[in-house]
Amino acid sequence: MSQSASNGVWIVGEQKDGQMAAVTLELLTTGRWIADSLKQQLTVVMIGNELDAMVGTLAEYGPNRIILVSGEDAKQFIPEVYSESIAALVAKTPPSVMLFPATYDGRDLAARLAAKLGVGLAADCTEVSVDDQGRFVQVRPAFGGNLMAVIHQPVARPQLATLRPHITKPVKSQTKITPVIEHANVVGLPKLFDKKVLETVREVAEESGNLDEAEVVIGVGRGLGSLENLKMVTRLAVLLDAAVGGSRGVVDAGWLPHSQQIGLTGRVISPKMYMALGISGAVQHLVGVRTAKEIVAINIDPEAPIFKVATYGIVGDLFSVLPTLIKGLESQTEGKVVPQART
Amino acid sequence: MIDRRHFFKVENCTLMLYPSRTGHHSSNGSVMRLRIVVCVKQVPDVAEIRIDEIKHTLIRSGVPSILNPFDEFAVEEALKIREKLGGEVAVISMGPLQAKETLFKCLAMGADRAILLSDPKFAGADTWATSKTLAMTIQKIGFDLVICGMKAVDGETCQVGPEMAELLGIPHVSYVKRLEINEDGKSLIAERMTEQGHQLVSCSIPCLLTATKALNVPRIPTIISQLAAKKKTIEIFTAENIGAQKEQVGLPGSRTHVLKVFTPNLRTGEGKIVRADDKDAVVQLLALLKKERITQ
Numbered sequence: 263m264s265q266s267a268s269n270g271v272w273i274v275g276e277q278k279d280g281q282m283a284a285v286t287l288e289l290l291t292t293g294r295w296i297a298d299s300l301k302q303q304l305t306v307v308m309i310g311n312e313l314d315a316m317v318g319t320l321a322e323y324g325p326n327r328i329i330l331v332s333g334e335d336a337k338q339f340i341p342e343v344y345s346e347s348i349a350a351l352v353a354k355t356p357p358s359v360m361l362f363p364a365t366y367d368g369r370d371l372a373a374r375l376a377a378k379l380g381v382g383l384a385a386d387c388t389e390v391s392v393d394d395q396g397r398f399v400q401v402r403p404a405f406g407g408n409l410m411a412v413i414h415q416p417v418a419r420p421q422l423a424t425l426r427p428h429i430t431k432p433v434k435s436q437t438k439i440t441p442v443i444e445h446a447n448v449v450g451l452p453k454l455f456d457k458k459v460l461e462t463v464r465e466v467a468e469e470s471g472n473l474d475e476a477e478v479v480i481g482v483g484r485g486l487g488s489l490e491n492l493k494m495v496t497r498l499a500v501l502l503d504a505a506v507g508g509s510r511g512v513v514d515a516g517w518l519p520h521s522q523q524i525g526l527t528g529r530v531i532s533p534k535m536y537m538a539l540g541i542s543g544a545v546q547h548l549v550g551v552r553t554a555k556e557i558v559a560i561n562i563d564p565e566a567p568i569f570k571v572a573t574y575g576i577v578g579d580l581f582s583v584l585p586t587l588i589k590g591l592e593s594q595t596e597g598k599v600v601p602q603a604r605t
Numbered sequence: 606m607i608d609r610r611h612f613f614k615v616e617n618c619t620l621m622l623y624p625s626r627t628g629h630h631s632s633n634g635s636v637m638r639l640r641i642v643v644c645v646k647q648v649p650d651v652a653e654i655r656i657d658e659i660k661h662t663l664i665r666s667g668v669p670s671i672l673n674p675f676d677e678f679a680v681e682e683a684l685k686i687r688e689k690l691g692g693e694v695a696v697i698s699m700g701p702l703q704a705k706e707t708l709f710k711c712l713a714m715g716a717d718r719a720i721l722l723s724d725p726k727f728a729g730a731d732t733w734a735t736s737k738t739l740a741m742t743i744q745k746i747g748f749d750l751v752i753c754g755m756k757a758v759d760g761e762t763c764q765v766g767p768e769m770a771e772l773l774g775i776p777h778v779s780y781v782k783r784l785e786i787n788e789d790g791k792s793l794i795a796e797r798m799t800e801q802g803h804q805l806v807s808c809s810i811p812c813l814l815t816a817t818k819a820l821n822v823p824r825i826p827t828i829i830s831q832l833a834a835k836k837k838t839i840e841i842f843t844a845e846n847i848g849a850q851k852e853q854v855g856l857p858g859s860r861t862h863v864l865k866v867f868t869p870n871l872r873t874g875e876g877k878i879v880r881a882d883d884k885d886a887v888v889q890l891l892a893l894l895k896k897e898r899i900t901q
Binding site: 367369372374376380382383399406408411415416454455456460462463472474477502527530546552556560570574575576577583586587591595 | 649890901
């Protein structure tokens with residue numbers, strides 16, 4: 263794809279069963295800013311079968327065009343189907359930049375599309391911008407967050423990037439833009455393959471919450487002492503609407519399910535705030551939380567490495583600090599409706 | 606423990622729960638051998654990397670090189686499939702000659718064949734050029750099933766697996782937690798990790814899978830198997846061997862270019878650390894929560 267023929271910034275949103283993922287609005291916000299910087303138009307593409315109800319919300323974030331892709335095969339996320347459908351749209355009006363969420367599905371989709379189009383893809387970016395030469399540049403972590411790489415894509419168009427959730431705060435458009443709404447049909451699975459989603463199961467432990475989606479994540483380490491003490495943490499999680507994850511040690515001890523492991527061989531998360539309770543901060547764990555905006559640490563050992571990366575740290579006994587913190591939060595929320603349990 | 610109830614729900618699909626150990630038969634009665642290709646990478650042990658806090662660079666000297674942990678799950682799964690259904694496990698890697706060490710480990714675990722893609726022309730490859738090089742190799746040696754780790758712990762893109770699948774023209778299932786291969790070797794059912802939980806996906810073979818930690822516990826090579834592996838030959842492939850032009854691979858074939866690298870501000874010394882007996886310790890935390898609009 264030549265540079266001159268490609269124009270426009272596209273974001274590819276995410277939804278599940280008609281529920282728009284929060285990251286879609288974050289991408290729109292970033293996309294609007296990149297489009298303005300490049301003096302180009304912003305398009306949002308959504309794939310699914312219950313999209314009409316989302317149009318109003320999407321429009322508030324300033325896209326010039328909304329493309330809704332539907333059809334029998336759009337019901338479930340199948341990366342082969344979704345990427346083929348988007349490639350068909352790209353062929354009609356080739357964009358210059360395409361942004362995807364760095365989610366499990368978003369990474370699959372962006373990778374297949376990049377390979378199909380033979381273009382570049384910067385994965386899991388924590389920042390994108392337009393530099394003083396008018397180039398679209400991407401910043402992404404590598405080596406467990408020890409190193410950041412600034413990347414650009416000199417020739418191939420479109421330029422693809424996946425963006426980590428929570429790196430942008432969704433902001434509605436200042437100027438009123440009435441987007442053009444277009445409809446397209448999903449392209450079916452190639453006859454050669456047979457692939458089906460048989461079942462989609464929500465298995466996030468109800469009391470632990472969703473590490474990838476939560477704005478606040480509480481991480482617990484072996485410093486918690488025992489499984490019994492998790493109850494106090496759960497109460498704190500409810501008050502902060504936080505998800506609960508843990509170090510490898512805690513997961514291996516069976517205090518939390520494997521889905522909640524944070525770190526090198528678990529999940530890499532970028533919440534607004536990460537609260538490390540009784541976590542010493544081994545490198546293997548830290549690489550999973552390094553891109554969190556704020557890191558709060560409570561640990562009895564003043565030498566614990568977690569304090570080196572913490573924005574705020576309390577050195578002391580977890581079991582004297584936690585009750586005070588919980589009490590403080592409870593008094594703040596008095597008279598307000600606080601969820602008693604996650605649904 | 607695999608909850609097998611999930612798998613029994615699937616109609617018209619006989620799954621091999623108690624497979625024979627002598628290979629398996631395709632529908633026409635001939636013994637079919639699954640050709641399994643595993644892609645592995647030698648990576649620096651990320652846990653051992655230190656930052657030079659003055660020069661703001663990575664200290665890589667003295668950092669051991671290891672087999673990418675996620676690739677170990679991929680190798681183990683390939684070996685398990687071979688043990689159940691018969692077939693051959695070929696392990697391929699792209700890297701300098703030192704990466705042979707990694708391939709010896711895979712041979713010691715039980716892989717049948719190891720290929721190292723080593724050529725100065727491959728240097729500087731991004732995800733696209735890497736995927737292209739590996740896919741051309743896989744195409745050349747032939748395959749039914751391709752397995753790789755969900756990501757490499759150095760690059761952390763999770764993209765090479767799906768990109769290779771696209772280039773090979775096959776479907777893929779990423780982030781696999783559990784796997785059952787149909788006894789005819791023509792389809793599989795995989796449990797795939799998602800943000801919310803998991804998905805059960807059925808897929809025809811040939812296809813590509815990416816492995817998570819939950820998939821298995823990799824075997825540890827014995828001294829004897831390590832010694833035996835050292836006697837095996839690692840095949841070296843160059844760009845010419847896979848029929849790649851120099852502009853297709855390495856830096857010239859890459860679509861993304863690195864403008865610069867920097868070490869992130871690790872906030873060392875920036876954070877405010879207080880003692881728990883400081884009466885404002887919790888008060889300040891509550892203030893921070895308000896400032897970040899986490900609480901009202």
